[in-house]
Amino acid sequence: MRGNEAIIAETLGRAPDRSVGIGAWRFARWRQFIGSYDLPALVDPVFVVHVGGKPDTRFWEVDRWSEARSIPGCATIVPAGVATGWRIDGELDVVTVSIPVEQLQRQQAAEQFGAMRFAFADPLAIALTRQILAELYAPQTVESAAYVDTLLTALRAHTLRGASPETGMAIPNADTSSYRIHLIMNEILAHPERGHTLEALAQQAGLTPSHFCRVFRKSTGTTPHQYVMKARLDRAQELLGGSDMSIAAIADRLGFASQSHFTRAFRQYAGQTPSGWRHTIQ
Template identity: 60%
Template structure:
């Protein structure tokens, strides 16, 4: 993972550092939102990034884009992925790594460290909290964003200010009661329920995932689940499971010497022929050709 961007100087704020790493300015921003708070929207960056330690903590909302965004944890990428609708808190003074599988759309709300200390809430922003369910914080952020693109008017400015204050109060109130997101009551199509289903598939791609079972986990009908899932991820539940299996197979082609028949069975395909057709349809090459190509690239 290559480190991009300069470390910056003490005078640099969060926005300047992120701009340097991404090589671009935010899509939209709200300068200073009173007492050192600032909001920025960042879009269309792909790849892996190392973000230097920031002077102030940030509250980040995954607004849209690809569902498989990971962060670096000790010696590898996290098993858990962020999906649209998740929130993340990045503390000040902590370098972070990010893996973005496609275009991404996030909103960052920077919080002044000195102000947080004065309000005796700095402790809750002292550690990383990655991809947690926060329906209210996400909803407020999306509404603020929508208003920023609307025609400006005096009453709209007051409305945005009120929503920003509500979001600030919500963030400062700390994590939801109960600690474990599984214990938090959520709506039928909340980000957390989709997140749980997606991570279950990623953890065991070879498993059996009937549409009816996934819909039951989300607490909605199969047809409604398909619509909600595709809106959040950009692909259908069937294609998500297929991609998870093919990604696992692609990894095993390089890391193991399993025959194609055994590899197909290990990744949940009904037969070797089914696996080979799906692999070529998705990656544009056969499993055997891909394995040979990777072997040559490694000089084996």
């Protein structure tokens, strides 16, 4: 029976750029260009990490392309036995981690990889994947090979366990508040459109609002409000450059009170209006 790598390679018309395994698990990097691709059902479920390329990759949802887009830094789960369609607008750079279906013995793991899950945040998986890639392109030594095996083992354990931000927030003491701040920063970057009120962020960190502001500013050099606004405007630049969404739609999607509020904030941040910036980069 053909494995996942053979199926993907036949669909894309090229072999993976890099490929390595640990046991029956396979880690492969794929670099592809603009086009639409129908991927046949895979033998094993796949954990996909979007590591680079243009921020506009969508998948086919029954009768239309998904409104959501995968951008570098996102992860996606493709279950076994399900054919999928993909549209790439520009260069795509992803890593697939093929997971032997017989190893999904725990109910949580089986459920996690039993359904399609598109473009979600998983900072640890992203960090591990990028570190593995860095090692695969570096000069190979006995030490680096052992290091790659260790990283692959960690990635395997993490994907089976699944990202658990709720558990991650349950830090038992105040000495680890910097770790909580790090998790909150990742949450803001992954979902800048959410409300992220000071009260809610402080509650996540287990601190009073005033104490949270002090700790956050000491850690990041900026206030929570400024950090959220920067994350929204960075995402706005991605959407302006990588999509055909209207200015009003982007403003609404990213949680701005109005298009005029978005335009003022964007001009102050980028030195141009949203439409001017889009014209410049396109």
